[in-house]
Amino acid sequence: MALNIQQIRKDFPVLSQKVNGKPLVYLDNAATTQKPVQVMERITRYYSEENSNVHRGVHHLSQVATEKFEEARKYVAGFIHANKPEEIVFTRGTTESVNFVATVFQQFIGEGDEIVITAMEHHSNLVPWQQLCHRKKAKLKVVPVNEKGELELGAFEKLITSKTKMVAVAHVSNVMGTINPVEKITALAHKKGVPVLVDGAQAIAHLPVDVRKMDCDFYAFSAHKAYGPMGIGVLYGKEEWLNKLPPYQFGGEMVDHVSFEKTTFNVLPYKFEAGTPNVCGALAMETALRYIEEKDIENIRQHEDEVLEYATGKLKKLPGMRVIGEAGKKTAVLSFVADGIHPYDLGTLLDQMGIAVRTGHHCAQPLVERFGLSGTVRASFGIYNTFKEADVFIGATKQALDMLR
Ligand code: PMP
DSSP states (O other): OOOOHHHHHHTOGGGGSEETTEEOEEOBTTTOOOOOHHHHHHHHHIIIIIOOOSSSOSSHHHHHHHHHHHHHHHHHHHHTTOSOGGGEEEESSHHHHHHHHHHHGGGGOOTTOEEEEETTOOGGGTHHHHHHHHHHTOEEEEEOBOTTSOBOHHHHHHHOOTTEEEEEEESBOTTTOBBOOHHHHHHHHHHTTOOEEEEOTTTTTTSOOOHHHHTOSEEEEEGGGGTSOTTOEEEEEOHHHHHHSOOSSOSGGGEEEEOSSOEEEOOTTGGGOOSSOOHHHHHHHHHHHHHHHHHOHHHHHHHHHHHHHHHHHHHHTSTTEEEEOOOSSBOSEEEEEETTOOHHHHHHHHHHTTEEOEEEOTTOHHHHHHTTOSOEEEEEOOTTOOHHHHHHHHHHHHHHHHHHO
16 A cells, blocks of 8 residues: 555654755654654653653552553564563663673673674674673674675675674664565574574664564664654563573662672563663654554555665766665665765755755774775665655755766
């Protein structure tokens, strides 16, 4: 079913403003998405009617907040097809989720062990593993990326050895939009008994996510990349893993019993949620994911794919263009460089024409360097972007190139 994009755009008030005297064309969705009124209203309703701390009080509001918070957990579990709500830990976002696993996992890592990541990881799924390797004198192994921006699966298989203790891979690349074959990767890793963490930051708003089908051991994402608020995200972990791992932080409701000599810890998932959680964020994330569910992720995917394909085709016709990332399977992201032009200069001129794109290394510096570059221009699409906006973006790029050349 085709989405009514004009109707959807009415849900996002921020889109109807002018920037530098021109209608805003927001193409920085990979950095963060805009928020629909439904999410904003949910936040207002929480603070107007429901605000209280959770799991602590016998009073009415505390019970309401606790109930809603646990309902949100249940909804998120269903959204990504987790087995049970206990497998959903609320975090600040993808970065915290990865840091969490890379920290509590250190007891399983010894000198000479190996952690396998890929050459297309965001720094958030690279630096935590690199630092863990430094602490433990372990080795970070990197799966290469080919010219099209796809992982070299043959190399992947060879890099997983008896010393490998973890594989960490992006579901979708934030620079190139490449959709990685995560099901195949988990199968390869599990054949050798190695757990897999999938960074879903760029997948959650664009693809159906089924952690059971994927069979990943951990899945991380942020609400703000999926029309939800900032400061809230998820770490999914298989129950058997979460039970094996020690707490990440200490304090608050994550305990069972405390004495000065000893502390025992709460059950899942509370063992991992130290301190007052972002209750409002969890509720608003639920609303954002419900928004996606209502529009249907398959419809969203189809629309975004069509706009991406349209924009890519037109962009490639401009002189001196090089698209970075032309994987067979990709979504929502169009990265490029223009011969002889600094991405920053192009991005600045586009901004003057009301178009929001991202320039630079996109927190994936080794990947951008692998293509012999210091940065790209990145246009990234969301549910509300139109073909007309793609035309405006292409026209403005052409104009900017003429000016800069
Ligand atoms: N991984 C990927 C692939 C990303 O695109 C991002 C955000 N740019 C992150 C991780 C980090 O997400 P957050 O800043 O929400 O923690």
